[in-house]
């Protein structure tokens with residue numbers, strides 16, 4: 351069975367200004383590397399009903415976002431979240447990519463998928479943009495699975511080095527979604543302690559100190575897998591951030607490129623057992639261009655091999 355890469359040229363028009371770490375080159379460097387793999391299927395985002403977004407974000411916030419994109423220049427939505435004229439299509443296509451990925455898996459067009467898009471989403475909650483994120487793509491994907499496909503157990507695994515606080519907020523009181531996050535802690539955005547468990551014990555945070563190495567991380571990740579097995583997911587979404595890599599300039603975990611292959615493989619083994627390997631992954635962080643491209647390649651290699 352095949353793995354699809356969902357991407358869109360609009361990702362390359364989301365200009366965040368010179369010197370911003372969440373740059374256009376991130377997606378360019380990933381695509382250059384993935385294009386060498388001839389086994390992948392390439393797909394574009396699909397258009398979707400805007401009401402899908404409102405399952406994860408308030409109507410007011412969606413209106414605010416829609417009117418925020420400038421006709422020229424840059425506008426700051428928060429201290430480090432910037433939009434340009436090209437950001438509107440990129441933002442909505444990032445959502446359209448996870449919708450396309452989910453539909454493709456459900457229609458058995460491909461086995462699993464990785465969405466190579468930007469802006470990322472996991473810091474954005476019901477009512478605000480934050481940390482380079484505007485709409486919470488993965489959260490919208492989970493809501494789409496619950497509404498359109500009537501699932502009752504969606505797992506989101508977030509291995510970005512930062513806590514996925516926006517995703518946690520959106521699902522804090524939703525028993526149909528298990529959110530598992532590994533992240534450097536204490537660190538930006540400040541949340542993600544073990545004590546944040548969700549109303550239905552549906553939030554599972556694994557905070558890790560700065561300097562955590564591969565072995566320590568992989569040992570901790572076993573607890574994430576154990577929790578995933580107990581939940582028996584019907585579909586697994588991955589917030590794939592590669593900024594836990596030792597070369598990443600924005601954080602201090604010490605993961606190697608190969609670790610992203612190993613954790614993806616382990617997630618897929620569990621997914622295969624409980625939900626026939628239905629997995630959709632979407633890009634979050636990762637700011638060293640070489641480490642990002644290499645780690646994404648190994649993530650996608652595992653998606654291809656173990657589906």
Ligand SMILES: [Zn+2]
Pocket residue numbers: 510511512591593634635636
């Ligand atoms: Zn991050």
